[in-house]
Amino acid sequence: MARFALFGDTSRRIAEADSVAVIGLGRFGSALALELMASGTEVLGIDRDDELVQAHNGQLTQVVRADSTKEEALRQLAVDEFDRVVVAIGADVQASILTASILLGMKIPVIWAKAVTEQHGKILEQLGVTHVIYPEKDMGRRVAHLVRGAAIDYLEIEPGYSLAKIAPPAEILGIPLGRTTLRQKHGITVTAFRPAEGEWQNADNETVLGEGSTVIIVGPTDRVEGFAQLR
Incomplete structure (x- = not known):
């Protein structure tokens, strides 16, 4: 728990800047996060795959291994203090939907979420996600x-x-x-x-x-x- 508390302090500092939290560091999430960094935006990267987290260590402002379907973990990382969050999870549709639902419950002002199918996107829209994107389709x-x-x-x-x-x-x-x-x-x-x-x-x-x-x-x-x- 102390480890999360330390990350939370750093995350809060990031959230106060021109920043974005990117959840899911696969091909799409990684490309998005690195492009945001290149444009001068601070990025908190979150993924539950340790290899992906290690691969982005030093490339993002902060990168953390965590399960985004656990509200406590997101709050420990101060994700609820970010104005903009991107749910870039693609392979695990259930995790994407659960994560989006938690973020909506946190009243995050702007949420972008990746959808891999029309049905996936429709569910995200029904939850209340206003920015649903289809990277592969588009x-x-x-x-x-x-x-x-x-x-x-x-x-x-x-x-x-x-x-x-x-x-x-x-x-x-x-x-x-x-x-x-x-x-x-x-x-x-x-x-x-x-x-x-x-x-x-x-x-x-x-x-x-x-x-x-x-x-x-x-x-x-x-x-x-x-x-x-x-x-």
């Missing part, structure tokens, strides 16, 4: 759009509405965007651009694109994919 859909189209990168903002990074077609090069009638003709909007030599900038009606530039477009998914095919 990545599969994203790659499918990239394979099918000509976009450099692609993101579905909502079903039927997307954002893509593409090389602009010849028809819009060398003239101000305001004179291209893109919205009327293609149903998309250019929101940002990067010249062949330069940094990303917001696009407006006066923006003139040159050879080698890259643009970000948004609009209905079918329109975005169609525009990405133009050359």
Whole structure:
């Protein structure tokens, strides 16, 4: 118990900073936690697998071996003092659901939870988790759009509405965007651009694109994919 008390003191200090608790350090949880650390966010990592905990030792602000289905263990680690918690447990659906239920009982303001199936996600939503994510499903859909189209990168903002990074077609090069009638003709909007030599900038009606530039477009998914095919 003294060991948990020590961890709890450290966890409370982390919770007071710009921090996130990540429960489950498998492939998804690990990638998420390490990316948060790289962006300057302090991370408390929790997993019941000792090998995973050891593997992340020194890579996260704090990493602890604990059973997240035990409310006492989470309270000992001061998880109830965090504003943001991610339940990244995937393989053990029951543990994911129990952990989410405990966190909801703790009144954590923001909870993100990974779902591995539609049924899993529906249960999490019924519990009251507002941010349910499907990493494998979402990545599969994203790659499918990239394979099918000509976009450099692609993101579905909502079903039927997307954002893509593409090389602009010849028809819009060398003239101000305001004179291209893109919205009327293609149903998309250019929101940002990067010249062949330069940094990303917001696009407006006066923006003139040159050879080698890259643009970000948004609009209905079918329109975005169609525009990405133009050359």
